[in-house]
Amino acid sequence: MRGWGIALLLAVCLVASAAVVRASHKPIYKSSTDVLEPGTWEAHFVWLRSDYFNYMGQVWWQTYVAGPGLIDLLFLDLENFYAFRDGRPYQTIVPPLGPATDGAQYASDLSGDLPYFLIIRNAGSVTVHVTWTIFAEIDWRRWQGAPPGPSLNLTIERASGPLQNGSSWETTFDAPAVYVYHCIPHIDMTGIVEVVPGNASSIPVAVQIHDMGFHPEVIRVPVGSTVEWTNHDGTNHSVNLGILPGGFVLIPAGGAPLSAVLGLGALAAAPAVGLLLFLRRRARAAEGSSKKPERNWKERVDDE
Numbered sequence: 419m420r421g422w423g424i425a426l427l428l429a430v431c432l433v434a435s436a437a438v439v440r441a442s443h444k445p446i447y448k449s450s451t452d453v454l455e456p457g458t459w460e461a462h463f464v465w466l467r468s469d470y471f472n473y474m475g476q477v478w479w480q481t482y483v484a485g486p487g488l489i490d491l492l493f494l495d496l497e498n499f500y501a502f503r504d505g506r507p508y509q510t511i512v513p514p515l516g517p518a519t520d521g522a523q524y525a526s527d528l529s530g531d532l533p534y535f536l537i538i539r540n541a542g543s544v545t546v547h548v549t550w551t552i553f554a555e556i557d558w559r560r561w562q563g564a565p566p567g568p569s570l571n572l573t574i575e576r577a578s579g580p581l582q583n584g585s586s587w588e589t590t591f592d593a594p595a596v597y598v599y600h601c602i603p604h605i606d607m608t609g610i611v612e613v614v615p616g617n618a619s620s621i622p623v624a625v626q627i628h629d630m631g632f633h634p635e636v637i638r639v640p641v642g643s644t645v646e647w648t649n650h651d652g653t654n655h656s657v658n659l660g661i662l663p664g665g666f667v668l669i670p671a672g673g674a675p676l677s678a679v680l681g682l683g684a685l686a687a688a689p690a691v692g693l694l695l696f697l698r699r700r701a702r703a704a705e706g707s708s709k710k711p712e713r714n715w716k717e718r719v720d721d722e
């Protein structure tokens with residue numbers, strides 16, 4: 419009996435160590451820390467490689483809440499991200515996780531055509547500091563502009579130059595467009611600016627740079643808006659905006675069913691959805707996340 423027990427224990431250890439080895443080979447895409455007030459959320463996007471190397475279409479993410487607090491995690495495609503942001507019914511690609519303090523999830527069979535969005539939402543009653551990491555195979559050529567990527571190439575259209583701690587850079591967007599941007603030299607720091615018809619406010623839309631990330635990372639602003647990026651990190655960052663010709667265009671998923679697998683042993687088939695959408699250009703006020711722009715960054719630096 420005892421021998422069987424040891425054999426079983428060994429088998430469990432082998433399986434566990436195999437899982438650790440597999441996990442250690444996940445390619446890190448990006449990571450940062452969100453500071454969220456109760457009920458508010460931030461969106462982080464993943465845009466996978468679109469060449470044949472990406473046929474697995476896998477994304478992993480994990481989160482860690484420092485101190486008290488609870489969060490929800492929602493992983494959405496573009497269509498459902500728009501629905502979530504607009505307060506309409508939406509469907510997640512894997513079952514939502516939470517409320518929880520920490521979490522790890524996984525999705526596969528994703529496409530590289532359009533970005534996916536990880537929503538981190540404060541589900542508790544206190545401010546949370548949540549550190550997140552997204553693991554995925556990314557086609558970096560999307561972000562750098564050269565050499566040309568397999569199906570999409572972004573040329574830098576405007577750039578801030580290096581921003582030191584405490585310095586800001588602003589630019590005004592005069593026409594509807596979708597911009598995807600990244601830092602140089604940290605090309606894993608990325609963001610999206612959607613410029614849509616509407617009435618711009620005279621007050622700039624603020625994007626804070628901290629913890630090696632842009633916050634909020636995904637924003638939608640009316641034409642005529644000025645967006646101001648401010649660096650709160652000790653490291654220099656920069657904003658390099660590439661324009662996405664034609665914006666986000668969802669194409670029919672040509673026979674490839676959209677399905678996904680939840681990590682941690684549970685299986686969940688996502689609904690197969692035939693997608694035919696177009697860039698939505700709507701008149702609406704500046705938005706991007708539910709965060710308030712004003713925040714005491716010094717306070718969280720002191721916490722560390």
Ligand SMILES: [Cu+2]
Binds near residue numbers: 601602603655
């Ligand atoms: Cu940077």
